[in-house]
Amino acid sequence: MVSRGIRGLSQRGDDGRWVGLDTDIARAVAAAALGDGEAVDWVSSDPADRLTHLAAGDAELTVSNVSWTLGREASLPVLFAGVTCYDGEGFLVRADSGITAPEQLAGQRVAVQAGTTSAANLASWYGARGLAVEPVAHATPAKTLAAYADGACVAYVLDRVALAGERAALADPGAHRILDEAISREPMAAAVRDGDAAWFRLCRWVLQLLVSAELHVNEAVEVGEREKALAQAAEAAGAHGAAIGLDQDWAARVLAAVGTYADVYERNLGPATGLNVPRGMNELFTRGGLQYAVPLH
Numbered sequence: 001m002v003s004r005g006i007r008g009l010s011q012r013g014d015d016g017r018w019v020g021l022d023t024d025i026a027r028a029v030a031a032a033a034l035g036d037g038e039a040v041d042w043v044s045s046d047p048a049d050r051l052t053h054l055a056a057g058d059a060e061l062t063v064s065n066v067s068w069t070l071g072r073e074a075s076l077p078v079l080f081a082g083v084t085c086y087d088g089e090g091f092l093v094r095a096d097s098g099i100t101a102p103e104q105l106a107g108q109r110v111a112v113q114a115g116t117t118s119a120a121n122l123a124s125w126y127g128a129r130g131l132a133v134e135p136v137a138h139a140t141p142a143k144t145l146a147a148y149a150d151g152a153c154v155a156y157v158l159d160r161v162a163l164a165g166e167r168a169a170l171a172d173p174g175a176h177r178i179l180d181e182a183i184s185r186e187p188m189a190a191a192v193r194d195g196d197a198a199w200f201r202l203c204r205w206v207l208q209l210l211v212s213a214e215l216h217v218n219e220a221v222e223v224g225e226r227e228k229a230l231a232q233a234a235e236a237a238g239a240h241g242a243a244i245g246l247d248q249d250w251a252a253r254v255l256a257a258v259g260t261y262a263d264v265y266e267r268n269l270g271p272a273t274g275l276n277v278p279r280g281m282n283e284l285f286t287r288g289g290l291q292y293a294v295p296l297h
Contacts, residue, residue, distance in 0.1 A: 001043050001050055001059035002026070004140045007165030008269045008277065009065050009085075010044075018042050021268040022063040024258045025084050025190055028206050029061055032250040037257030046139050048115025051076050054191060061192055061203060065162050067117055068189035079200055080189040082207035086281035086290050088182025089121045090160035092148065092167055095177045099155070102181055106131040111144045111153035113137070117184065118157045125183040145169060159186045164275045198245050205244060209237050209251050212293040214260035215284055230255050236296040251296075261291065 002010035002022055010022040018040075027037035043059050047066075054062045055076045066072075067087075068080040091110070093099045106126065112118035114137040126132050136153055138144040145166050148156035156166065160178055167173050190207060192200050213233040220229035237251035258264055269277040283289025 001045050001054055001062035001064055003050075003064045004044050004046060004142065006065060006141050006162050007168050008273065008275050009162060009165060010063070011165070012042075012044075019268065021085060021264055022065060022188075024264045024268065025063045025207070025210075026061060028210060028254045028258045028264075029190075029203055031253040031257035032206050032246060033202060035253060037253075046115065047113045047141075048139065050115070051078050051191060054078055054193060057193070060199070061190060063190045065159060065188050066191060067159070067186045068191075069117065072191075077194040078191050079194050080191050081200055081203040083187045083189050083290075084207065085161055085188040087159040087161045087186040087188055089118060089157060089184040089186055090163055090182050091179040092156040092158070092163045092176055093154065093179060095175050097154070100179065102126075102179060102183055103129070103131065105133050105155055107133065108154040109134045109136050109152065110155040110157050111136055111138065111147040112157050113141060113144045114139050116158070117186070121184040122157060141166065159188065161188075161269065161277055164269070164277045168275055201244050202246065205237070205240075206254055208294045209233070209254055209296065210258070210261040210264065211284070211291050212237070212296050213255055214262045214291075215286065215293040217260055217262070218284065218286070230260070233296065239297070 005011045008020055010018060010020040012018050026040050030039045031037035045053050050062050050064045050066050051072060053059055055078055091102060110133050112135045119135045122133055122135055138147055147153050149170060160182055163178050167176050170176055190203055192203055216229040216233040217226055234252040234255055238248040241248045241250045269275050281290045285292045
């Protein structure tokens with residue numbers, strides 16, 4: 001289960017192929033479980049339905065820029081297997097608006113995607129300051145972006161990584177900016193249905209492998225040691241394949257399909273994409289970020 005289309009996270013290209021950080025996570029799981037990273041049936045969903053479709057059995061895995069919250073796990077039979085991208089709710093505004101801080105949006109109409117945490121985050125952040133904004137909800141990313149682009153709303157509120165992709169979709173991206181301040185914590189995560197411990201475990205360890213493999217590569221300081229480091233990471237994880245319902249080559253397939261977490265991030269959000277979203281919180285813990293590599297052995 002992926003989004004209706006957000007550049008950098010999950011978007012269908014002109015050739016029909018889905019690309020983005022979220023879709024690469026799905027490919028990594030497919031490579032481990034099915035032996036082929038392209039063996040994925042893509043199902044797109046509106047934000048409000050991402051987890052209800054998952055709970056109903058319409059998909060086996062949801063990676064659709066959905067934040068991990070207690071409320072979601074408490075209200076639906078779903079479990080979050082791990083964080084795919086640490087983020088925070090932010091604001092997209094016109095560069096010539098003079099708006100430089102969230103407080104300046106008080107009393108204004110802001111576009112939000114229905115079914116996200118945006119409206120609640122806005123109420124919490126502004127309410128604590130004795131302020132308020134008017135959230136205007138739309139069912140899809142495209143409709144939300146359009147409401148902002150045509151001037152019906154002064155700002156577009158969404159996770160800041162996702163906003164980078166939405167900004168790039170505008171006719172003149174340079175005429176818009178994302179405010180520096182985030183008003184919430186938004187750990188985007190991969191979700192599965194509750195009740196299948198083996199599948200949950202498999203998805204969780206695929207995510208951990210991507211981060212751990214990046215750490216292995218970073219620690220291989222000698223020139224030309226990348227492939228050796230990847231092989232070592234795959235071997236360490238592969239040894240436990242049978243215990244999680246896989247063979248010993250599962251990790252090697254994952255790394256061959258998508259690379260490390262750094263590769264996934266750079267390929268979809270890095271400078272070459274035109275989005276150039278800094279790693280920030282998504283750096284490894286050894287470099288000041290929150291991505292912590294759980295040991296594979």
